[in-house]
Amino acid sequence: MAQRIVIAESSYLMKRGISAVISDIVQAEIVFVNGMDELNHYLETNLVDYVFVDEELLNNREEREFFFQLQEKTIYIALSENPKNFPGSNNFFALIDKKSPKENLIPLLEETLENKPYAKNNKDSILSERETEVLKQVALGYTNQQIAERLFISKHTVISHRKNITSKLGIKSVSGLTVYAVLNNLIPKDQI
Amino acid sequence: MLHHNLITPDTKMADAIHMNYLLLPVINRFEIKLGFGDKTVEEVCTENKVNLSFFLDITNTYHDKSYFPKEKMRTYPVELIIDYLLKTHRYYFDQLLPEVEAMVEELLASCPADCDNLGLIKDFYKKYKQELEYHLKNEEQKFFPYVKALTQLEGTGQSLHSIRRQYNFSYSTHSEEHDNVISKMLDLKNIIIKYLPPNYDTAKGNNLLYWLFVFEEDLKDHERLEDIILVPALKRIEEKFTKN
Ligand SMILES: [Fe+2]
Numbered sequence: 001m002a003q004r005i006v007i008a009e010s011s012y013l014m015k016r017g018i019s020a021v022i023s024d025i026v027q028a029e030i031v032f033v034n035g036m037d038e039l040n041h042y043l044e045t046n047l048v049d050y051v052f053v054d055e056e057l058l059n060n061r062e063e064r065e066f067f068f069q070l071q072e073k074t075i076y077i078a079l080s081e082n083p084k085n086f087p088g089s090n091n092f093f094a095l096i097d098k099k100s101p102k103e104n105l106i107p108l109l110e111e112t113l114e115n116k117p118y119a120k121n122n123k124d125s126i127l128s129e130r131e132t133e134v135l136k137q138v139a140l141g142y143t144n145q146q147i148a149e150r151l152f153i154s155k156h157t158v159i160s161h162r163k164n165i166t167s168k169l170g171i172k173s174v175s176g177l178t179v180y181a182v183l184n185n186l187i188p189k190d191q192i
Numbered sequence: 193m194l195h196h197n198l199i200t201p202d203t204k205m206a207d208a209i210h211m212n213y214l215l216l217p218v219i220n221r222f223e224i225k226l227g228f229g230d231k232t233v234e235e236v237c238t239e240n241k242v243n244l245s246f247f248l249d250i251t252n253t254y255h256d257k258s259y260f261p262k263e264k265m266r267t268y269p270v271e272l273i274i275d276y277l278l279k280t281h282r283y284y285f286d287q288l289l290p291e292v293e294a295m296v297e298e299l300l301a302s303c304p305a306d307c308d309n310l311g312l313i314k315d316f317y318k319k320y321k322q323e324l325e326y327h328l329k330n331e332e333q334k335f336f337p338y339v340k341a342l343t344q345l346e347g348t349g350q351s352l353h354s355i356r357r358q359y360n361f362s363y364s365t366h367s368e369e370h371d372n373v374i375s376k377m378l379d380l381k382n383i384i385i386k387y388l389p390p391n392y393d394t395a396k397g398n399n400l401l402y403w404l405f406v407f408e409e410d411l412k413d414h415e416r417l418e419d420i421i422l423v424p425a426l427k428r429i430e431e432k433f434t435k436n
């Protein structure tokens with residue numbers, strides 16, 4: 001199974017280069033995004049194994065904060081011009097020096113790309129019981145706050161379930177989730 | 193890989209279409225039609241009085257998603273960009289939206305029995321269509337005229353404030369609408385790919401899905417131009433007038 005890889009990098013040469021090197025090492029489906037908004041958006045609706053992100057995009061704090069609410073299993077790799085000065089974050093699996101020579105780069109990439117979190121765990125894409133419960137409530141039209149009260153869980157937990165539901169099903173909107181719920185007999189049609 | 197090839201002034205227009213046939217509706221937005229013979233991109237553009245550099249950037253960014261010279265693209269006159277975006281709106285209004293709707297209707301009509309579930313997909317699309325049309329109209333009434341008015345503001349004696357009030361354009365609403373129209377398109381595709389009920393006509397289902405892919409690619413490119421080229425251009429003009 002091909003690995004799903006996103007490259008968020010603004011230099012044309014750099015993204016061409018990195019994608020060529022990746023394609024030499026593994027079978028991969030590579031998607032390019034411009035900027036953090038596009039990256040964020042893509043990650044909300046797609047399961048991704050690896051994200052390569054240019055440090056330039058992480059310049060401001062806000063954008064770095066974004067990395068604290070990421071998909072659980074996705075592996076993030078920072079691309080840096082000057083790794084010594086990289087602000088550093090535990091959220092990154094690896095830091096790649098853009099200037100590193102081939103003999104360092106290839107083994108590092110090979111090692112990094114071994115993990116393939118989603119390719120390995122296919123059955124994780126099935127909703128858990130709790131997620132199914134939350135999904136039903138969403139489809140019935142309840143807000144996050146109402147769902148929290150009805151299921152005796154915190155609003156934060158509801159939001160985290162919803163993120164997982166969206167990344168597992170590939171459906172984000174309430175109306176889309178409702179269609180899914182009815183198609184799969186989770187709620188009767190006359191209740192929507 | 194062919195994908196690495198960008199279109200240049202010397203590329204034959206016919207070869208550009210061979211490289212990527214999805215460029216056809218894109219070049220139509222420059223009033224360029226099929227039947228180019230062996231003319232190059234530059235020759236066709238000159239003949240049709242099309243800005244060559246703008247044409248190349250629009251077709252190349254569409255063709256190769258990793259190519260996006262945003263700083264350069266922000267230097268084009270906003271009228272030029274808006275004209276292209278408006279033509280794209282027309283393509284959605286007149287062609288894609290009604291044609292895809294007809295495909296959805298046909299899919300439902302081909303269903304022999306127990307069609308409630310397919311009906312849900314039709315309802316989803318109809319609602320989506322309304323939302324997208326609302327977004328496009330909103331841009332035509334608020335966003336584009338506001339940008340244009342600001343570029344012509346100098347020397348009119350009017351204030352930024354009064355123009356802003358007149359058009360009532362909101363960055364945050366605009367970006368929420370983009371999120372909504374893009375994610376619902378993805379939702380619709382995924383519902384069809386992963387969860388379409390089995391009682392459908394294969395050819396009609398595939399046809400619908402094919403056009404949703406085409407639609408999605410075009411729409412993403414369109415919203416990207418608005419978000420990454422036009423919105424920052426607008427912010428720049430606003431800043432200029434707040435400083436003065
Ligand atoms: Fe638009």
Ligand SMILES: [Fe+2]
Binds near residue numbers: 331
């Ligand atoms: Fe738009």
